[in-house]
Amino acid sequence: MESRSPSIAAIAVIGRYNNPLHISLFPATGPNYEQERDRLEYSFMVNSCLDIFEARMPAKTVGHDFGLLHAIDERIAMYGWLTNTCIKLVIVVDMEGRPATNAEAGKTAILGLRNNDLTPAFHAVQTAYIRLLRNPFYVPDEHNPKKAQGTGSLHIASPGFTKEIERIAKIWYPGITTL
Template sequence: MTSRVPSIACIGIIGKHNNPLHISLFPPEERAPLEYQFLLSSCLDIFEARLPHKVADQDFGLLQAVDERLAMYGWLTNTGVKFVLVVDMEGRPATAQDSKTSIAVGLRDADMKSAFRALQTAYIMLLRNPFYTPDEHSPLAANAEHRVGSTQITSRKFIQEVKRIAETWALGVTHI
């Protein structure tokens, strides 16, 4: 039997009004989108419960262990946007590169920081795009103007960067 190492199963970006801005599954053909949407929604209460106790740290650490295989980690931006990483502890077969690093039984919060920092950088680059208006992706703005628009992020460059982050992340990687 080949050994398996953790990998990112899902990346969710949730707006400040708790609306999903972006959800990516890895690999998409093996994941049930509705199941992961439910999982992402279930972690919103955890963010709210921990928010009064957070001072300056954006890393919310382990939000919840769904089962022995899936774990959810969270990060909050200064603007109230939440990043959620769902890690599959048996995500992919181990490679020769993985054997060079110590494969831990579990993940530490520090193992996730490089992915969260890379996601935050990708999101900041999206916000710097003059053609992207974050308020257009708010469900409150869409309802106020009675328009039917997507509240999802559709930038191909951002989506490709999210995919790159998920595929690059591994235990022991300190910079993505």
């Protein structure tokens, strides 16, 4: 069997009122196939993280990294990050998401991720969100279920943001230092 290495399966951005702002899915790739992920299934998985955020929030007053939230099975695990503005970032990692490029990378699938392997990815997603807020065409209140007046979608529609999230997911690997 070919050796596999971890990759990002999904990146989700969730707003203050637990409203989904953005969910991007990334297929598991092989030498000559791409296995799509089920949007509904991942939506439920991200939803299941929200209670863990809620439960850990009072105890965790310092730092933004919520670490491993929970693992679905041997492959899929979810990691969380909370910004000061209560934006929740969730990254779903597929431990066997892509073929290993070398023997070293193949081992991480068995050894597991280290604590701060995902920190650069979270930093990059947060930076992307900050950049989004500096876009004058993005009005945060239009994506806030308590304040939005129209009936439009509350999801982030900015193509720049989507592209940046995609870039982060594509180039991340365990042990990367900057994204």
